[in-house]
Amino acid sequence: MATSLDLQEQEQLDAVKAFWNKYGNLITWLLVLVLGGFAAWNGWQWYQRDQANKAGALFDELDRAAAAGDAEKSARAFADLRQRFPGTAYAQQGGLIAAKVHFDKGKADDARAALAWVAEQAKEPELRTVARLRLAAMLAEAKQYDEALKALDAAKAEGFEALVADRRGDVLMLQGKKDEARNAWQVAHAAMSDKVEYRRLIDAKLTAIGAPPGAASAPAASPAGAAASAAPAAAAPAAPPATAAASAVSKPAAAPLPPAASK
8 A cells, every 4th residue: 555655756747847847937938937027126116216206306496486586596497307307397487387487587589499398208198288389479579480480280189179279369360360360269268168268259359350250240330330349349458368278387397388369
């Protein structure tokens, strides 16, 4: 009986040895790869947290400098963010803040450069579109109309269609292209909810150029009546944006937009 058990144990041992001789190296390498991958993943997570913490500290420094109106310190902090942590949201938001500070201090070239960097490097399409809307306004103010329209062509974030069309109309009007500006403003008017206060500004722009919304379905007005109705609308003050997209475009993280053309 003992001899039989010894033979079975020996056969089992031989089977294990044969299996290990055949697959031992493969199993060893698989374990090395799995453990190595796990270690690499943990290392990457630590590196990401470390980068985020450092970028956050620089962003806080930039934010404090911007609040104090210190353009030089803001520029240095943004330059560090852009160089050391370009892929972080801190750097991209920092670009909008730096642009506002530069604009407030009359440094239009530096403001445009910061906005252009955000427009190209930001990961979020919303941030890229906000930067391009503001950049288009500054380019239009500098009479670089073709460049402004190119910036708007690339502004494609969902939910910003009305604001992009409205800004396009502003640029076209500055170029003297009244018909194209009217078409752009009509697109903006149609794309924006009638519950949004900002739509009143688009109404005023269309009315000022003799194309008030709904005019096609309304009875024809006399020239005197049309002029009388257009005058107060053209003088209406700009209403603040109320949608999330409009709020993002107007919040103080970027340079204020030049006044839109209404004539």
